[in-house]
Amino acid sequence: MSRLSRRQFLASTMLTATALSSCQANNKTFSAKKVKDYALMCGADIVGITSMDRFEGIPKLLDPRNIFPEAKSMIVLGFRLLRGNFRGIEEGTFFSAYNIMGHEGVRWVFQPVTLWNFTKLIENEGYEAIPIPDNFPWSNIDNLNPDEIGTDFINVNPSTFGKIDGNFSRPVSEGKPYPDVFFQLKVAAFCAGLGEIGYSGTFLTPEFGPRQMFAAVITDAVLEPDPLFTGKLCEKDKCKMICVKDCPSHAISEKEMVKIKVAGKELEWARLDFNKCSVSFHGGDKEYNPFMVTTEDEKGFTEQPYTKSRRYKMPPVYWYGRAIEGMRGCQMACMIHLEEQKKLKNVFKTQFRQKAPWRMKGKLKSKAELEAIIKQPEEKRKKIDEQ
């Protein structure tokens, strides 16, 4: 596994063209180290490699070997979510950064650009390279609307949970999986030695805790795999399962687990109620959505299926999203805990949470009531607002 050194970090922030020519200048032999240097210089923050045999035993529809049976290695690239992306949500004053420069910006801009440059370097060496960003818009599993697939946090595991929607696609021949094969990037990250899957189901790394997203490249190049992660980041007895407690939608189960066997290890994480999670994430929780002003808004922000509600009032900037709720349990609370425990390498001069978190109070007014208040003279209006 490779981490970004200061020199590499500076290189990664320079123009990609500079990074590419630097990579090409060093191009003598093709090795795991060279591949990782390429990935870091193209823009990844962390990178690990797994051999494909570590996926042995996982369900057919989740097995990346079905995408490229001759593949020998998978390179998993981690992209940090800035701690600063959470600041405006923590203060309750700025909600755009998390989506545009974080959750969705990573998926739709930073990962594709990095993968584009990185896979070209691999193919220049004569090895095929399939770029896989954290977007799975088409899938036949879990009976989810294809519009809803694409998050790394779904408990997609047909052996214990998922269902196949036979209306969506059919295998091209007997024994083949339904297209499109979907695999969980957090499982790939585990196989590549980048960290562990926490109780909440969020992947945790020693660099950033829960603050990253992943992309992968499948290739026929034989590369030295990284050892599996042997550290322990998630200690639920120490944090008292703060991810479960701080999740406003109570979407993370306290007891029910999803299990999967991969790389010879049994992995498990809490079952997630994806619908509850999505409603809250997109602003359905009135205690955590300052844009929910009226009772009409409440209806709009919680409308089902949530693919409708997530377009209410604040349409997605990219395809998927807006994070009004800010992942308070699985990301913010977990990050705060791991930082306090001094378990993370990306350290900051100040602690993240400086005061008690905000929470919206009071009853929502109807639109008509609100309009009547807005028409009042300012002095009178202030008094009503204060009530």
Ligand code: SF4
């Ligand atoms: S909040 Fe605690 S229990 Fe939940 S994933 Fe993080 S470390 Fe694990």
